Amino acid sequence: MxxxxxxxxxxxxxxxxxxxxxxxxxxxxxxxxxxxxxxxxxxxxxxxxxxxxxxxxxxxxxxxxxxxxxxxxxxxxxxxxxxxxxxxxxxxxxxxxxxxxxxxxxxxxxxxxxxxxxxxxxxxxxxxxxxxxxxxxxxxxAALPPLPRFEVIGGFYGPPQRTDAKDSTFPDIAPLLPDWVAAAQSSDLPALAALASQSAKLTLRMRRAHSDPTAAVAHQLGALGHVIAHTGSARGFIFRPGTVPAGAKAMLQDAGLHGVVQFLSGGAQ
Missing domain, CATH: 3.30.230.10 (Ribosomal Protein S5; domain 2)
Known part of the structure; x- marks a missing residue:
């Protein structure tokens, strides 16, 4: 297997x-x-x-x-x-x-x-x-620095969307990359989460996905930031390990997310 x-x-x-x-x-x-x-x-x-x-x-x-x-x-x-x-x-x-x-x-x-x-x-x-x-x-x-340990809870919002390799409808993220490297080098999780949120917002704005609830849910949960599948339906919320609030799964389901998962990423694997 x-x-x-x-x-x-x-x-x-x-x-x-x-x-x-x-x-x-x-x-x-x-x-x-x-x-x-x-x-x-x-x-x-x-x-x-x-x-x-x-x-x-x-x-x-x-x-x-x-x-x-x-x-x-x-x-x-x-x-x-x-x-x-x-x-x-x-x-x-x-x-x-x-x-x-x-x-x-x-x-x-x-x-x-x-x-x-x-x-x-x-x-x-x-x-x-x-x-x-x-x-x-x-x-x-480019080779990037390792990430600090963090926890994610998330689910899938809306219908599946398979990747179109010809799709180039993406914002320019080059200005964000020096800040990403600096934040990773200093293990600054709030800064990394904020940059991930900024990337998600730029893409959703470019794709005119005005009804996407991800940013609002992140605020309600008190998450450090949020992530999206830039082509796809995954939506995730970033926390320090052990700080995902009770009731977060129900809140995600109420917002229309399904297949909710929770996992640790970054840090020592």
């Missing part, structure tokens, strides 16, 4: 400069992932429980790109909604590659994911949040 952890939206996402590449800083989420199991046999069968996660043709083309092959039945299941902005597509491909015995370089695996889908989350790396990740190029634009 292989399990690949997903993410929960992005701490930051946007263009690097007015005409630069789309890049992101992902939010690792250990409690949501993709699980894949292999039963040896003749031919290849993909069973994804009708999640629309991975077709047989898609799997075969992806493995061929890596110079790998696999036979038998692959049972694959996403613990998150497909199109939720939690990395189901990338995690499924990474799990498939590992089932087939891939032990190569992470950037090469990312390149295969991008050749397959046009975009990739950095889930093939041990510390994905430490990459300023060009998701359509498969490149690490």
């Amino acid at each position: 292989i399990r690949v952890a997903g993410h929960f939206g992005e701490l930051m996402q946007g263009c690097i400069g007015p005409s630069g590449p789309v890049a992101l800083i992902t939010l690792p989420c250990p409690v949501l992932g993709v699980v894949a199991r292999h039963q040896p046999g003749v031919g290849l069968i993909i069973d994804d429980s009708d999640q629309g996660l991975l077709s047989l043709d898609h799997a075969q083309r992806f493995l061929k790109t890596l110079g790998l092959s696999l036979s038998g039945q692959i049972d694959i299941h996403a613990e998150m909604p497909v199109g939720g902005g939690a990395g189901a597509s990338t995690a499924a491909l990474v799990a498939l590659a590992r089932l087939a015995g891939y032990h190569g370089e992470a950037h090469a695996l990312a390149a295969a994911c991008i050749a397959s889908e046009g975009a990739s989350d950095p889930l093939m790396f041990a510390s994905p949040e430490q990459h300023l990740w060009a998701s359509r190029l498969g490149q690490t634009l």
